[in-house]
Amino acid sequence: MTDRLALYPGSFDPMTLGHVNIIDRSLVHFDQVLVAIMNNPAKVGMFSPEERADLVRAVYDGNPRVTVEVFDGLLVDFARERNATAVVRGLRAVQDFEYEFQMTMMNRRLAPELDTLFMMTDAEHFYVASRLVKEVARFGGDFDGLVPDVVATAMRAKLAAKD
Numbered sequence: 001m002t003d004r005l006a007l008y009p010g011s012f013d014p015m016t017l018g019h020v021n022i023i024d025r026s027l028v029h030f031d032q033v034l035v036a037i038m039n040n041p042a043k044v045g046m047f048s049p050e051e052r053a054d055l056v057r058a059v060y061d062g063n064p065r066v067t068v069e070v071f072d073g074l075l076v077d078f079a080r081e082r083n084a085t086a087v088v089r090g091l092r093a094v095q096d097f098e099y100e101f102q103m104t105m106m107n108r109r110l111a112p113e114l115d116t117l118f119m120m121t122d123a124e125h126f127y128v129a130s131r132l133v134k135e136v137a138r139f140g141g142d143f144d145g146l147v148p149d150v151v152a153t154a155m156r157a158k159l160a161a162k163d
């Protein structure tokens with residue numbers, strides 16, 4: 001049997017512990033997780049796509065089952081190119097549902113063979129979003145414990161460079 005590959009797409013600007021939770025749990029069900037750093041035109045980034053990818057690589061350094069790529073284009077095209085078994089997305093609170101439902105339906109229209117699997121984020125992460133973490137950080141709040149240590153360090157460096 002060929003390897004079962006989960007494609008985990010997102011902005012990851014930056015990766016949070018909520019993302020880590022979804023990846024770790026995906027590894028129980030899939031042989032490989034490919035984290036796809038994709039462009040979301042609705043969002044302005046703190047980190048460049050390459051910087052985001054490097055942070056995910058740093059978090060999973062030494063784990064060959066997690067790979068990271070930057071991709072600019074349609075998610076379904078990338079999934080086909082990489083022969084992904086499924087797309088994985090995390091769900092937090094109810095407000096995620098409509099956004100995810102719309103994207104899933106659009107992707108299904110484009111690629112009916114590609115399924116999207118949702119995982120409920122663990123309770124301790126259900127309020128954690130990259131956008132909120134960045135906001136807390138920008139205004140000097142404590143964001144330790146919301147992102148991996150390597151990400152927290154990179155965020156501090158990024159904010160210090162702006163001052």
Ligand code: PNS
Nearest residue numbers: 009010011012038040073074075103106
């Ligand atoms: O982490 P995000 O920002 O919620 O992820 C959204 C993302 C990047 C998965 C979505 O914007 C996406 O798939 N972008 C790639 C372009 C694409 O395929 N758009 C059509 C999807 S309906």
